[in-house]
Amino acid sequence: MDDNVSIEKILYVKNLTTSFDTETGRIRAVDHINFSVKRRETLGIVGESGCGKSVTALSIMRLLPKPSGIIEGGQVLFNGMDIISLPADKMHEVRGKKISMIFQEPMTALNPVHKIGKQLIEVFELHFPSMDDMQIYQECVELLERVKIPEPDLRMNEYPHQLSGGMRQRVVIAIALACKPNILIADEPTTALDVTIQAQILSLIKDLQRDTGMSVIFITHDLGVIAEVCDDVVVMYAGKIAETAAVRDLFYIPKHPYTKGLLESIPRLENKRKSKLKIIKGQVPSLDELPEGCRFQNRCPEVMDICRTEHPELKPVGEDHQVSCYLY
Ligand SMILES: Nc1ncnc2c1ncn2[C@@H]1O[C@H](COP(=O)(O)OP(=O)(O)O)[C@@H](O)[C@H]1O
Numbered sequence: 001m002d003d004n005v006s007i008e009k010i011l012y013v014k015n016l017t018t019s020f021d022t023e024t025g026r027i028r029a030v031d032h033i034n035f036s037v038k039r040r041e042t043l044g045i046v047g048e049s050g051c052g053k054s055v056t057a058l059s060i061m062r063l064l065p066k067p068s069g070i071i072e073g074g075q076v077l078f079n080g081m082d083i084i085s086l087p088a089d090k091m092h093e094v095r096g097k098k099i100s101m102i103f104q105e106p107m108t109a110l111n112p113v114h115k116i117g118k119q120l121i122e123v124f125e126l127h128f129p130s131m132d133d134m135q136i137y138q139e140c141v142e143l144l145e146r147v148k149i150p151e152p153d154l155r156m157n158e159y160p161h162q163l164s165g166g167m168r169q170r171v172v173i174a175i176a177l178a179c180k181p182n183i184l185i186a187d188e189p190t191t192a193l194d195v196t197i198q199a200q201i202l203s204l205i206k207d208l209q210r211d212t213g214m215s216v217i218f219i220t221h222d223l224g225v226i227a228e229v230c231d232d233v234v235v236m237y238a239g240k241i242a243e244t245a246a247v248r249d250l251f252y253i254p255k256h257p258y259t260k261g262l263l264e265s266i267p268r269l270e271n272k273r274k275s276k277l278k279i280i281k282g283q284v285p286s287l288d289e290l291p292e293g294c295r296f297q298n299r300c301p302e303v304m305d306i307c308r309t310e311h312p313e314l315k316p317v318g319e320d321h322q323v324s325c326y327l328y
């Protein structure tokens with residue numbers, strides 16, 4: 001079988017490299033990254049702010065800001081088809097319908113001047129022109145029920161500002177699910193919400209994933225959230241992949257010093273009051289002043305001489321476990 005079409009995998013990202021043209025020159029936000037997404041599973045992408053998570057997602061969706069954002073190279077194979085090289089009109093059939101995305105701030109995804117119902121109906125009218133009004137209305141109500149919005153008939157007639165943040169994010173998820181996508185990309189979908197609402201949205205995404213069999217790419221800066229929803233994890237640092245593993249391996253046998261640092265900064269119930277959280281000292285380097293060698297070197301507690309001159313390749317350290325670090 002063709003290596004790029006697999007029964008197990010729905011998406012391959014291969015050597016994806018994305019840059020921005022800025023006033024000070026071209027910066028590379030995502031640098032030759034490789035990962036794949038399994039069918040019916042959830043892949044987490046984690047890393048501190050500015051590591052290239054959203055740029056990765058926007059590259060897959062081909063929604064980078066124009067004209068500054070440029071996919072310089074690589075492939076994104078969806079069921080074997082490279083969607084990076086698809087003509088724009090063909091990409092319309094993939095975006096929203098096969099792969100859809102939800103963002104951190106639900107208000108930006110909703111139009112404040114239109115009722116929830118109108119915004120949902122529009123999605124169906126766009127993608128399913130043969131459906132009649134009654135059918136569409138019925139589908140919308142069912143969708144709102146699926147994302148567990150109480151009294152969906154009433155909500156259809158409300159404006160986004162009349163809903164709480166959590167309810168708005170449910171509406172956004174409903175819109176994203178309207179076309180029964182094969183892949184849902186959720187980019188920090190709970191970051192703007194308070195903690196109890198966060199937990200509800202996470203469990204909703206998990207339930208929907210299980211019920212529909214879709215794959216999910218779940219993006220977060222919070223490794224604690226990853227444990228709740230993901231099967232596999234990609235850890236990103238300054239535009240590159242530091243480590244990738246099954247979620248259990250990442251938590252029990254983390255290899256990269258960056259992953260270990262992220263793990264130590266997860267708040268845990270037992271030491272909430274006793275000790276202050278460890279945080280990784282220093283900051284993600286700015287993309288226009290990346291050091292030679294490993295990008296984590298200036299923050300790494302285990303840095304060696306070689307780390308200052310050469311960048312480590314991503315190497316296997318176990319089954320489905322890869323790390324980019326000279327310690328291994
Ligand atoms: N529109 C843009 N113009 C220029 N640079 C950008 C733009 N968006 C992102 N970047 C650069 O890419 C880096 C990664 O951004 P992003 O993917 O949004 O990070 P995050 O991991 O927090 O989602 C940023 O730190 C910034 O340097």
Ligand SMILES: [Mg+2]
Pocket residue numbers: 053054055187188
């Ligand atoms: Mg982001």
